[in-house]
Amino acid sequence: MDALQCIGGLASALTIPGSLYLSALSLAAAWPANGAAGKSKRQPLKIVVLVPAHNESSGLLRTLQSLRADLSGDSGSQASTRIVVVADNCDDDTAALARDFGVTVLERFDAAQRGKGHALQYAFERIQNADWFIIIDADTDVEPGFLQAMRAHMGAEVDALQCRYGVRDPLSSQRASLGDVALGAWNVLRPRGRSALGLSAGILGNGFALSRRTLQHLPYSARSIVEDVEYHQMMVQAGLRVHWVDDAQVRGDMPEGRAQAAQQRARWEGGRLRLLREHAGPLMGALLRGQWRALDPLMDLCLLPLAWHLALLLLGLGLAGSLLQAVAVAGLVTLSLHVGLALLLIRAGRAHLRALLTVPGYLLWKLSLLASIWRNARPNAKWVRSARRQN
Template sequence: MPESMPALVLMLSLVILVLPGTLYLLLLSLAGLHTVTLPVGLVPAPGRLAIIVPAHNEAAHIARTVDNLLAICRQDGDAIVCVIADNCSDATAEISRAQGARVLERHNLEQRGKGYALDFAFNTLANEGFLGYLVIDADTLAETNLLSVIRAHFAAGAQVVQTRYTVLNAGESARTRLAELALCAFNCLRPRGRHVLGWSAGVLGNGFALRREVLARVPYSATSVVEDLEYHLRLIEADIRVHFADETVVRGDMPVAGAGQKTQRARWEGGRLRMLLDHAPLLLRRVLSGQLRFFEPLLDLLLLPIAYHSLLLLCLLLLPFPLASMIALSGFAIVALHVLIAARVGGLSWGQLAVIFTYLPKYLLWKLSMLRSIVSASKTSTRWVRTDRDSSS
């Protein structure tokens, strides 16, 4: 018995780590089977909209994005495109202006990051009478119904709206195909599940819209690497629910191969780790004090990325306890269900899934190799570094 005590303690530790996330995945997956629909006969909310494009050294892609968004604005009839050229050392501002966008240039080498750029834009436009603002990344293309969907959700009472956000260049490499599946889960299925359950869908950093009144109540003073997650927590604190717009999609470029994706993932997952360490204790105290609206964001922070969650389940499976094996196998079944439902929600075919699954072993090893970079990124500043989407390795 004494010899088995360390293994028993390890089992209990792993169960505590994986069980809440596993049950949370199951709940979101089942809820996400239901589509989000708007009431019939809504009159779109009138008023001027501003599409804000934060851009740092995006000369290579900004013309494509501006052209796409300007066409959507012309179709809408009462919207503008405003590019925030933030600390740019290339021709982002000049190209955006030549394409017909309004351009705000910002130069501040001390305060660098997407959150600072957005806060600058919102403050600059605050007194110009806009109904609301829509944030679109500089490497993104949006569907033509983007603004009509946002106006419909505003008319339905939403104060903040998040659209679907998936991958534009999914066919370029095995990594981008896997990124597409990951975003179908994280940016489509889970927000849909939260919305169906009556929770706040979340802010994903790309394709989200806010009414002007929201920024008056909750200024966009989010400066971390994951400024979208940080701002969403502030919205929940203010009891503002984000609605999910299932009817439209924005698609952004993902890094094609190793170097760019490693930088992007380390920044994002390191930022989430920092948010977990900073905010989980306070969220737990609030839940225990009866403020139950903080329970779901706490679960969201506690859920590790699926690759690491699966590795913990594997560790649990290898322990010599029947209970550990049962929990681990159930966990793997729920992860598989989550992935399959995400693929269905994202419209992926069985052939696309087969290609993705052949790449999984290499991906899991790559994720393990990133642990040190993620921990390191959780300690760094918010400096905005453009992700290299074209590098190969």
């Protein structure tokens, strides 16, 4: 066996756990989603919609208008639901814009502790009169009925919620359409599959909700540049579960321009790589002690982004020996079914299908990010906001 064949065989072998995990999640996600988790006896619930914002004056107004429109369309919740903007280390007019719109504003200034995790913790500690917090990014539209659907799932024994999270204006460009497909797999199919298997759906960073009881049991102390993934890892280890809300949807902006998209992608993938390095050992130890709930978060951290998974499968198909080539073929079939089901779940149109033709160029672009991803995997990596489109 020559060196190239060894590389191809290794590439195919590395995809086996991910392909098996994708198969399980895809099959589970094909079943109808669960209904509401159960209503609380406390009526009405006091809900705070938190909007963390760092220099978001260009797009915040659209987000607040989206939330207010949904709130006004659900008259039963108006008295018990309020919007709070957390203006975090802003040097623009984000806070003034939010106040002029008529919502509560918390301002935070701390140059040493920057990032969304710090902003959320600041708000959670200062807002006491709330049963639930719903977190919405400042570049997001909520679809009609969002608040009503989320509230319907806020059962007395429910720890946290996560809804569908897609791309705002997904037909505006091929990049946006391709991003919507990717989020359909990552942010719809996978958490839906986990929920069907009785697992914690996960936290996607936008459109999630935490109960006051959960925050009292497990304070929001996530500090990494992927604080949502980190906090979910902490939740699972503490025996808490995120319930999936399939009938609610948020849509967030894509980064503005190629450089900004590269910055966001490198930050996110580097942050997950860091968490894998830090959490894989403890999770493996928990599995060896018979704590099977550690299996899913370990598999989730080990699962590569679809582009890297596809790249390894193609490498195995082209270079590996016959046996591991068969593994690569099976993996490619699994991946195709996974993406196909995601397209169905997001009700994809022709623009989404055309965007899939750009995947080869996207793979080459991802290869160019390897060095940046590695830098963002360092423990001292800093959170930096990616530029968004101007509205």
